[in-house]
Amino acid sequence: MKINLSKTQKKIVNHENGALLVMASAGTGKTRVLTERIKKLLKLSSKKILAITFTNKAGAEMKERLGDDEEILKRVFIGTFHSFCQQILEQRCNLIGYSKMPQIFESINDRLELIEEAINNVPSFSNRYKNLDDKKKRNFKYDALGFISKAKRELWSDDQVLENENEDYVLLCNEYNDILLSQNAIDFDDLIKLTYELFINNPAISALYRRSYEYICVDEAQDLNNAQYYLLKAITGDEHKNVMMIGDENQSIYAFNGSSADYMSKSFKEDFAPTEIDLVENYRSSKKVIEAAQKITKNSGEITNVAIIGEFEIVPNVDEIAEINWITEKIETLISQKTHDDIEGEINYEKIAILVRNKYVFGELTKEFDSKGIPYYFKISPGPIEFESDAINVFDLALKVKLNTKDKLHWDKLLRIVNVEECSDLHSLINKTEIVSFKKALILVSKLNEDGSNFIKLLTEFSQYISESTDFNNDDERNMTFNDTSELKSHWYQYAKTVDEKSLRQFKNAMALGQTYSDTKQNGITLSTVHTMKGLEYDIVFLMGADDGTFPDYRAVQKGGVELLQEKNNMYVAFTRARRFLYVSYPKKRLMPWGDEKVREISRFLENIKTL
Numbered sequence: 060m061k062i063n064l065s066k067t068q069k070k071i072v073n074h075e076n077g078a079l080l081v082m083a084s085a086g087t088g089k090t091r092v093l094t095e096r097i098k099k100l101l102k103l104s105s106k107k108i109l110a111i112t113f114t115n116k117a118g119a120e121m122k123e124r125l126g127d128d129e130e131i132l133k134r135v136f137i138g139t140f141h142s143f144c145q146q147i148l149e150q151r152c153n154l155i156g157y158s159k160m161p162q163i164f165e166s167i168n169d170r171l172e173l174i175e176e177a178i179n180n181v182p183s184f185s186n187r188y189k190n191l192d193d194k195k196k197r198n199f200k201y202d203a204l205g206f207i208s209k210a211k212r213e214l215w216s217d218d219q220v221l222e223n224e225n226e227d228y229v230l231l232c233n234e235y236n237d238i239l240l241s242q243n244a245i246d247f248d249d250l251i252k253l254t255y256e257l258f259i260n261n262p263a264i265s266a267l268y269r270r271s272y273e274y275i276c277v278d279e280a281q282d283l284n285n286a287q288y289y290l291l292k293a294i295t296g297d298e299h300k301n302v303m304m305i306g307d308e309n310q311s312i313y314a315f316n317g318s319s320a321d322y323m324s325k326s327f328k329e330d331f332a333p334t335e336i337d338l339v340e341n342y343r344s345s346k347k348v349i350e351a352a353q354k355i356t357k358n359s360g361e362i363t364n365v366a367i368i369g370e371f372e373i374v375p376n377v378d379e380i381a382e383i384n385w386i387t388e389k390i391e392t393l394i395s396q397k398t399h400d401d402i403e404g405e406i407n408y409e410k411i412a413i414l415v416r417n418k419y420v421f422g423e424l425t426k427e428f429d430s431k432g433i434p435y436y437f438k439i440s441p442g443p444i445e446f447e448s449d450a451i452n453v454f455d456l457a458l459k460v461k462l463n464t465k466d467k468l469h470w471d472k473l474l475r476i477v478n479v480e481e482c483s484d485l486h487s488l489i490n491k492t493e494i495v496s497f498k499k500a501l502i503l504v505s506k507l508n509e510d511g512s513n514f515i516k517l518l519t520e521f522s523q524y525i526s527e528s529t530d531f532n533n534d535d536e537r538n539m540t541f542n543d544t545s546e547l548k549s550h551w552y553q554y555a556k557t558v559d560e561k562s563l564r565q566f567k568n569a570m571a572l573g574q575t576y577s578d579t580k581q582n583g584i585t586l587s588t589v590h591t592m593k594g595l596e597y598d599i600v601f602l603m604g605a606d607d608g609t610f611p612d613y614r615a616v617q618k619g620g621v622e623l624l625q626e627k628n629n630m631y632v633a634f635t636r637a638r639r640f641l642y643v644s645y646p647k648k649r650l651m652p653w654g655d656e657k658v659r660e661i662s663r664f665l666e667n668i669k670t671l
Contacts, residue, residue, distance in 0.1 A: 064091075064092070064095065065340055067336065067337075067338055067340065068088060068091075068092050068095075068338070070336060071092050071096060071336055071338065072092060072095045072096045072099050073099065074096070074303075074334065074336075075103060076300070076301055077300050077301065077333070077334060078300050078301070078302050078303070078327070078331035078332065078333035078334065079302070079303040079304070079333050079334050079336070080303075080304050080305075080323070080324075080327060080328065080333040080334070080335045080336070081303065081304070081305040081306075081335075081336050081337075081338055082306070082307065082308070082324075082335070082336070082337050082338065083305050083306065083307055083338040083339075084307055084309070084338065084339050084341065085307060085309070085310065085341070085343070085344075085352070085631075085632075085635035086341040086342060086343030086344050086349075086596075086635060087338045087339060087340055087341060087342065087343075088338075088342050088343075089278070089305050089338060090117070090120060090121065090124070090278070091124070092305070092338065093110070093121065093276060093278055093303075093305060094121055094124040094125060096276070096303070097110060097121075097125065097135060097276065098125070100273075100274045101131060101134060101135070104273045104274065106134075106270075106271060106272065106273040106274075107134050107135065107136065107271050107272045107273070108134060108135045108136070108272060108273070108274045108275075108276065109135075109136050109143070109272040109274070109275045109276070109294075110135060110136065110137045110138075110275075110276045110278070111138070111139065111140055111143065111275070111276065111277045111278065112137065112138065112139055112278045112279065113139060113140075113278065113279040113282045114139065114279075114593075114594060115138075115139065115142075115572075115573055115574050115576070116594060117278060117279070117594055118137045118138045118139065118142075121137050121278075122137050125137075136272075139572070140250075140251055140287050140290065141247065141250050141251065141572050142572055142574060143254075144250040144251050144253075144254040144290070145160075145163075145250060145568055145572060147254050147257065147268075148160055148161070148250065148253060148254060148257070149565070149568075151257060151264065154257055154260075154261055154264070155253055155256065155257050157243065158243075159243075159564075160564060160568065161239075161243050161244050161245045161249075162242070162243060162244045162245075162459065162462065162463040162466060162567070162568075163244070163245060163246070163247070163250070163567075163568050163571040163572070164239070164244050164245070164246050164468070165246075165247060165571035165572070166445075167204075169468060169469075170204055170246055171200050171201075171204065172468060173235055173238050173239065173468065174200045174203050174204055174231065174235060175200065176238055176468075177231045177234035177235045177238060178200075178231065180234050180238075181230050181231065181234055183230070184227050184230065184231070202228075203227070203228055203231045203232075203235075206223075206225070206228040206231075206232065207228075207231070207232045207235055207236075207248075208248050208317075209317065210232055211246075211248035211249060211251075211252045211286065212248055212251075212252075212284050212285055212286045212316075212317040213285050213286070213317075214252060214255060214285060214286055214289060220232055220233070241465065241467075242463070242465045242466050242467050242468060243463055243465040243466070244463070244465075244466065244468075248286070251286045251287060251290055252286055254290060255286060255289060255290045255293055258290070258293035258294060259293055265293055265294060265296065266296070268294055269294060269295065269296055269298075269299050272294070273301060274301045274302075274303070275291070275294070275295065275299075275301065275302045275303070276302075276303045276304075276305070277291070277302070277303065277304045277305070277306075278305055278306070279305075279306055279310075279594075280304035280305060280306035280322070280323040280327070281306035281307055281308055281310055281311040281318070281320040281323050281324075282306070282311065282313055282318045283318060283319070283322040283323060284316065284317040284318045284319070284322070285317060285322070286317075287322075288322040288326060288327075292330065300331060302327075302331060302333075304323050304327055304333070305338075306320070306323050308320040308323075308324055309356045309628055309631050310593070310628060310631065310632050310635075311625065311628055312589075312590065312593070312625050312628045312629050312632060313590075313625075314621055314622070314625045315625075343596060343635075343638055344369070344635065344637060344638055344639075345367040345368060345369020345370075345401060345637075345638065345639045345640075346367065346368050346369060347368060347369040347370055347371040347641070348369050348371060348634065348635070348637045348638070348639070348640075348641050350371070351371045351634055351641060351668060352631060352634045352635050354667060354668045355627065355630050355631045355634055355664055355668075356627070356628075356631045367401050367639065368401065369401055369637075369639045369640055369641075370401075370639070370640040370641070370642075371640075371641045371642075371643075372641075372642050372643070373605075373643045373644075373645075373661070373665060373668065374642065374643065374644040374645075375644075375645060375646075375647055375661065376644060376645065376646050376647065377646070377647055377648070378646045378647065378648050378649070378650070378656075379422055379423070379646045379649060379650065380423070381646065382603065382604075382644050382645065382646045383422070383423055383424050383427050384427070385644060386413065386424070386601055386603060386642075386644060387424075387427050387428070387431060387433070389601075389642065390408075390411060390433065390584070390601075391431070391433075393406050393411070393599065393640075394406060394407070394408070399639075401639045401640070402598050402599075402639050402640075403598075406598075406599070408433070408434055408435075408582070408583050408584045409582060409583070409584075409585075410597060410598040410599055411584045411585070411597060411598070411599045411600075411601070412438075412584065412585040412586075412587060412592065412595075412597040412599070412600050412601070412636065413435075413584060413585070413586050413587075413600075413601040413603055414587055414588070414589050414592055414600060414601065414602050414603065414633050414636065415586075415587075415588055415589070415602075415603050415604050415610075416588065416589060416604060416609060416610035416611075416612060416629065417588065417609070417612065418588055420603055420604035420609060421586060421603070424586075424603070425586075428584075433583075433584065434582055434583030434584065435583045435584040435585075435586055436581040436582070436583050436584075436585065436586065437586050437587070438585050438586065438587035438591050438592060438595075444546075444550070444570055444575075446543045446546070446547075447539045447542070447543060448536065448539040448540040448542075448543045449476060449496075449497070449536075449540075450496040450497060450499070450500045450540045450543075451500070451540060451543035451544060451547065452476060453473065453476055453477060453497045453500045453501065454500040454501075454503060454504060454547075456469045456470075456472055456473040456476065457473060457485060457488075457500065457501050457504040458504050458507070458563065458567065459567065460473060460485065461485060461504055461505075461507070461563075462563055462564050462567060473488070474488075476497075477491075477492050477494065477497050477501075478493075478494075479491045479492065485501060485504065485505055486505065488501060489501045489502060489505065494530075495528070495530040496525075496528070496530050496531060496540065499521065499524055500521070503517050503518070503520075503521055507563060508563075509562060509563055509564075510560075510561055510562055510563070511551070511561050511562060511563045511566055512561075514551050514563070514566075515548060515551060515552075518544055518547060518548050518551075519548075521544055522541060522544050522545070525537060525540050525541045525544065526541070550566075550570055550575040550576075551566065551575075553574075553575040553576065554566050554569050554570070554574070554575045557569075557574070585597065589629050589630075589632055589633045589636075590629070592632075592633075592636050593632055595636060596635075596636055596637070596638050597636060597637065597638065598637075598638045598639045598640065599637070599639060599640045599642075600633070600636050600637035600640070600641050600642070601642045601643075601644065602633050602634070602641070602642070602643045602644070603644055604644075604645060604646075605630075605643050605644065605645040605661065605662045605665060606645040606646060606647075606649070606659035606660065606661060606662060607659065607660045607661065607662050607663050608659065609645075609649075609659070609662075610626070610629070610630065610662050610664075611623060611626035611627070611629075611630075611662065611663065611664065612626060626664075627664055630662070630664045630665075643665065645659065645661055645662065646659055647659055
């Protein structure tokens with residue numbers, strides 16, 4: 060199918076050699092441009108192309124647009140930095156001191172337990188820690204984990220870690236990393252840090268990848284952090300300049316994870332001297348939505364040949380209940396009118412999204428929707444997979460231990476959940492386990508082939524057992540176990556679609572990186588935080604809770620600076636999720652959890668916006 064491109068888009072697509080920086084505003088068709096550029100580069104070179112995205116969803120969308128041509132898929136790596144690094148480490152982990160690919164500890168709870176263990180292993184601090192109250196203990200563990208994560212993102216050397224003034228964090232950082240190493244495990248930050256070190260310490264390996272990938276494209280480049288940028292530089296070296304970055308400074312909202320648009324807009328310019336092209340013609344949103352977004356951020360795209368007027372409205376409400384009622388009534392009105400000249404096809408629930416800054420803002424909204432029979436679902440950001448049933452948690456823990464016999468963290472968790480104090484291996488544990496469903500799950504794991512060839516067969520047998528068994532305490536527990544088993548199957552099917560040579564180890568790491576979630580769209584209105592909605596668009600968007608202190612978040616207001624700028628970018632991202640209609644609402648007073656009512660003002664980002 061022929062793709063019609065604008066003059067500016069063609070200029071980007073046809074750029075051949077040398078670095079390229081594309082500053083692309085929301086709705087300017089950057090995914091289409093990036094995909095068409097990759098197609099063009101494939102014709103120019105017989106070598107590979109590396110296309111880095113920041114979400115699995117964006118990678119899947121790009122693959123879909125490129126088509127299912129096997130030659131293309133072989134020559135283009137499309138995925139996140141983490142998935143790219145995982146692939147490299149799986150092949151070359153022996154060069155960084157691992158006999159086989161380390162297990163990825165993805166769960167925040169797992170990492171907090173490692174911090175707890177590290178605390179107990181450092182006598183100089185553990186005694187002081189014991190005297191802290193629960194809240195201070197929790198805060199300290201999160202702060203210590205934040206320090207460790209920052210040290211890895213910033214690629215600090217051991218000496219740089221030691222230079223930190225907080226001796227407690229330094230000691231815990233070293234102990235935490237030693238525990239990971241002893242269990243043949245790494246965390247998310249290690250994926251990039253270890254790959255960076257692999258390239259820096261093995262010039263021949265980085266040169267190999269440099270020769271393999273003649274062109275590199277980085278999407279959503281405003282989200283780069285220090286480790287990611289320097290990993291990119293480690294790959295490119297001094298001579299490789301065929302790097303394209305495309306992004307939007309106004310959509311930089313992940314400073315809390317160490318990302319900064321400066322790596323795109325400053326460092327990349329200094330290091331690569333790229334050709335710069337601005338992509339500002341908005342092809343997605345209506346005139347009213349674009350005008351509103353321009354009021355939030357001036358450099359937010361141009362209104363060029365926009366034929367659709369759309370709707371934008373800011374609605375103050377007496378309180379949160381009135382806000383919920385207004386949103387509900389507005390949705391009912393939209394659905395009842397069925398069509399609108401500005402919206403293609405029938406207006407239905409699937410074309411509507413409700414966004415909030417923080418999830419608690421939804422409050423009683425879902426109860427109102429339930430009472431009115433309005434379907435909805437929460438958009439969840441793919442992250443660590445957590446199962447609800449005890450039996451499948453036993454299965455999951457046992458599988459981790461089967462694949463990594465050094466995994467003491469999950470072995471101890473497994474012993475606790477099956478209520479066995481001491482045991483040396485899975486076979487012995489099966490004999491000691493009294494709960495029948497747990498024993499069945501353990502036996503299931505023990506029978507699994509390393510390549511997963513009997514994974515679905517054994518899970519199907521387990522599903523049959525669940526359906527017929529009387530070993531569960533009640534039907535709710537049985538139902539949760541059955542649903543978790545079905546979810547586990549769907550993760551395997553999703554994984555199996557993407558690889559030729561399958562393995563249980565690779566499957567578990569793919570799950571850890573969120574690569575095995577199904578892309579199936581759910582029915583009903585989408586409820587989501589702004590962070591989770593990034594990269595998605597809906598015809599009709601409601602932004603709920605746009606009062607100062609809620610959006611922007613009160614913590615950002617207190618800190619100011621980059622924190623407040625990120626909140627402004629968040630507001631811009633929320634606005635630009637709307638294709639046609641955008642409705643912004645807020646309550647003039649909020650009921651606090653302790654019973655007081657607090658007067659609220661409109662968000663400072665909206666003070667100068669009139670209804671357009």
